[in-house]
Amino acid sequence: MNGGFVISQTDKRPIYLQIMEQIKQRIAVGDWTEGRPIPSIRQLAVDLQVSVITVKRAYLELEREGVIVTQQGKGSQVAANPGLGTRLQEEELEKHLAQAARLADLLGMRPKELEERLREAGDRRLEKEGEQV
Amino acid sequence: MSDLAIELDGVGKTYPYFTLDKIDLELPRGQIMGLIGPNGAGKSTTIRIMLGLVHQDYGDVRVLGHRMPAEQVAAKWDIGFASEDMRLYEGMTLEWHMNFIRSIYPSWDAPYAQVLLKRFGLRAEQKIKGLSHGQRVKATLLLVLARRPKLLVLDEPTTGLDPVARHEVLRELTAVMTDEGRSVLFSSHNTQDVEQISDRITFIDRGRIIDSMDKEAYLDRWRRFRLEVPFGIELPALPGIIGIRRDGRLAVATSNAFAPDMANAYESTGARVKSIETMTLEEIFVANVERSREEVEA
Amino acid sequence: MTNPVIRALVLKDWRLHRPQITFSITAGVIALAILQLKNEIAFTIGAVWFFISIIVLGSGLPISNVINERKKQNLAFLMSLPMSAAQYARAKLISTLGMFLVPWVTLVIAASILVLRRPETTNGMIPVMCILFGLPLVGFSVVAGAALASESEGWTMGANLVCNSSYGLGWYLIIRIPAINGNLKSPVAIWNSPVLMILGGEVATILVMLGITFYMQSRKRDFI
Numbered sequence: 001m002n003g004g005f006v007i008s009q010t011d012k013r014p015i016y017l018q019i020m021e022q023i024k025q026r027i028a029v030g031d032w033t034e035g036r037p038i039p040s041i042r043q044l045a046v047d048l049q050v051s052v053i054t055v056k057r058a059y060l061e062l063e064r065e066g067v068i069v070t071q072q073g074k075g076s077q078v079a080a081n082p083g084l085g086t087r088l089q090e091e092e093l094e095k096h097l098a099q100a101a102r103l104a105d106l107l108g109m110r111p112k113e114l115e116e117r118l119r120e121a122g123d124r125r126l127e128k129e130g131e132q133v
Numbered sequence: 134m135s136d137l138a139i140e141l142d143g144v145g146k147t148y149p150y151f152t153l154d155k156i157d158l159e160l161p162r163g164q165i166m167g168l169i170g171p172n173g174a175g176k177s178t179t180i181r182i183m184l185g186l187v188h189q190d191y192g193d194v195r196v197l198g199h200r201m202p203a204e205q206v207a208a209k210w211d212i213g214f215a216s217e218d219m220r221l222y223e224g225m226t227l228e229w230h231m232n233f234i235r236s237i238y239p240s241w242d243a244p245y246a247q248v249l250l251k252r253f254g255l256r257a258e259q260k261i262k263g264l265s266h267g268q269r270v271k272a273t274l275l276l277v278l279a280r281r282p283k284l285l286v287l288d289e290p291t292t293g294l295d296p297v298a299r300h301e302v303l304r305e306l307t308a309v310m311t312d313e314g315r316s317v318l319f320s321s322h323n324t325q326d327v328e329q330i331s332d333r334i335t336f337i338d339r340g341r342i343i344d345s346m347d348k349e350a351y352l353d354r355w356r357r358f359r360l361e362v363p364f365g366i367e368l369p370a371l372p373g374i375i376g377i378r379r380d381g382r383l384a385v386a387t388s389n390a391f392a393p394d395m396a397n398a399y400e401s402t403g404a405r406v407k408s409i410e411t412m413t414l415e416e417i418f419v420a421n422v423e424r425s426r427e428e429v430e431a
Numbered sequence: 432m433t434n435p436v437i438r439a440l441v442l443k444d445w446r447l448h449r450p451q452i453t454f455s456i457t458a459g460v461i462a463l464a465i466l467q468l469k470n471e472i473a474f475t476i477g478a479v480w481f482f483i484s485i486i487v488l489g490s491g492l493p494i495s496n497v498i499n500e501r502k503k504q505n506l507a508f509l510m511s512l513p514m515s516a517a518q519y520a521r522a523k524l525i526s527t528l529g530m531f532l533v534p535w536v537t538l539v540i541a542a543s544i545l546v547l548r549r550p551e552t553t554n555g556m557i558p559v560m561c562i563l564f565g566l567p568l569v570g571f572s573v574v575a576g577a578a579l580a581s582e583s584e585g586w587t588m589g590a591n592l593v594c595n596s597s598y599g600l601g602w603y604l605i606i607r608i609p610a611i612n613g614n615l616k617s618p619v620a621i622w623n624s625p626v627l628m629i630l631g632g633e634v635a636t637i638l639v640m641l642g643i644t645f646y647m648q649s650r651k652r653d654f655i
């Protein structure tokens with residue numbers, strides 16, 4: 001029932017964030033579809049050997065973001081939201097862009113340079129896809 | 134019926150060379166509490182007071198609703214206690230110990246005991262003197278776990294265990310949580326374990342409780358700011374910042390009461406916030422102890 | 432009285448000391464067998480061995496059962512059991528006494544039967560035998576009392592030292608009392624006042640030691 005969740009010790013992010021991300025990933029790739037039941041808080045806590053309060057927090061945040069819904073006495077399940085997949089991916093992209101901007105800053109790059117590099121990355125990817133086709 | 138598994142209210146005990154003072158602690162039923170602190174901080178004494186093995190000089194102690202130490206016999210039927218300094222009878226087998234405990238406690242779960250033997254890699258017919266340190270610790274824990282007590286009080290249950298054994302023990306400790314009515318209190322030097330499985334954390338140093346609260350909330354209060362401070366700029370002393378280390382243009386500020394507007398406060402002085410990092414419990418532990426040592430010396 | 436925890440504790444102590452008790456009874460029985468041989472020397476050896484088997488048990492039990500459990504940190508394990516310090520102390524008293532009395536009674540009865548069956552034995556020897564068999568019990572009650580009341584290895588060893596050195600001297604002095612000595616060959620058991628006084632002294636010592644121990648046990652508040 002724990003479905004292969006893995007909490008990484010080297011990942012410096014809080015555990016509740018890791019749990020949230022792993023649930024979101026499964027939804028984003030389509031493995032978990034709307035209506036699918038989510039493991040009970042206690043069960044996941046036991047399976048991951050993580051405190052109940054941490055799982056509770058993850059679930060609360062996910063509920064606040066509209067990713068899951070919880071019904072009193074019936075547990076939690078993936079929320080019914082058609083655009084969920086793309087919205088999550090949008091979030092991911094934002095995060096990565098922010099990180100790229102930060103790193104560029106550290107390297108002393110100017111925004112124009114960063115733009116250039118991003119375009120190059122996009123082109124490289126198109127080339128690869130072209131080859132595969 | 135109280136919903137608190139453990140309740141310490143203004144507890145204190147005076148020894149010739151050590152004083153435990155103003156201990157207030159609450160563990161709600163169904164939760165795991167991790168007790169951390171440096172050696173000699175008073176963890177073991179506090180635990181023994183909880184079990185009625187040491188009588189407090191003042192303050193109230195209630196465990197599973199029983200007043201301690203007066204009602205310790207009644208309480209101990211439902212408490213499973215294991216500590217680092219416990220020794221089993223060397224000349225007897227593990228099986229003999231299991232039968233001994235079984236003859237006293239009706240709650241002994243024999244099938245579960247067998248499962249634990251397998252999981253811990255122990256053989257019941259072996260004599261205690263033939264076991265390694267790690268196996269002895271696991272044997273002592275088995276005797277306590279197989280009774281399925283309502284409250285587990287463990288003094289350093291994973292100290293001295295190899296990583297595999299530690300993992301096995303943590304697995305059984307968290308498995309206790311499937312039953313909402315059961316609670317765990319454990320003390321440990323392994324801050325990673327405490328951080329991972331505790332619902333509440335209590336931090337004790339020099340006989341006093343420094344912090345006792347919800348783990349997620351606690352971790353959320355601590356941040357490390359990495360700042361770039363141009364020459365000539367003085368960093369302001371913000372409330373909630375307990376320490377600043379500066380090395381040329383770089384500075385690291387540690388906060389134990391994080392508020393989102395702290396970043397703005399720094400930036401408005403001309404410093405740049407390069408990153409805001411969460412801290413592991415180990416880093417918090419060290420920061421706390423260093424701070425309280427500095428306060429004593431000051 | 433049959434508190435299940437106290438019973439479990441007493442049974443545990445018996446199980447832990449099974450080797451010592453078995454050894455003591457076996458040694459005593461062998462000693463009695465040797466005693467049976469139609470030989471003066473054999474009789475003396477057998478008699479001495481017999482007493483030593485009992486005395487050794489009596490000196491060792493208090494240390495092994497009472498003192499060592501504290502020393503070897505087994506107490507921490509026991510303290511987590513659902514019992515009070517007073518209940519633990521009571522269990523200790525019961526098991527320590529029981530583990531000595533059972534072998535003592537067994538061996539004394541066996542010895543009495545064997546000795547009384549011999550044609551050379553006269554009834555005049557009976558009072559002396561009573562005094563003699565009573566001595567290890569007196570010694571034990573002193574050592575056990577010291578162990579249970581003081582919980583200190585030092586005091587218990589001290590008590591052991593005093594008692595074990597006194598057996599020989601005590602016996603030597605007693606047998607030389609004319610009122611006792613002279614009646615050994617009598618066909619009738621004579622309970623004269625020296626005999627009664629000595630027996631009375633033995634009983635009194637035992638009762639006093641037990642009394643002190645009971646009193647201190649019941650006042651136990653803390654395990655440590």
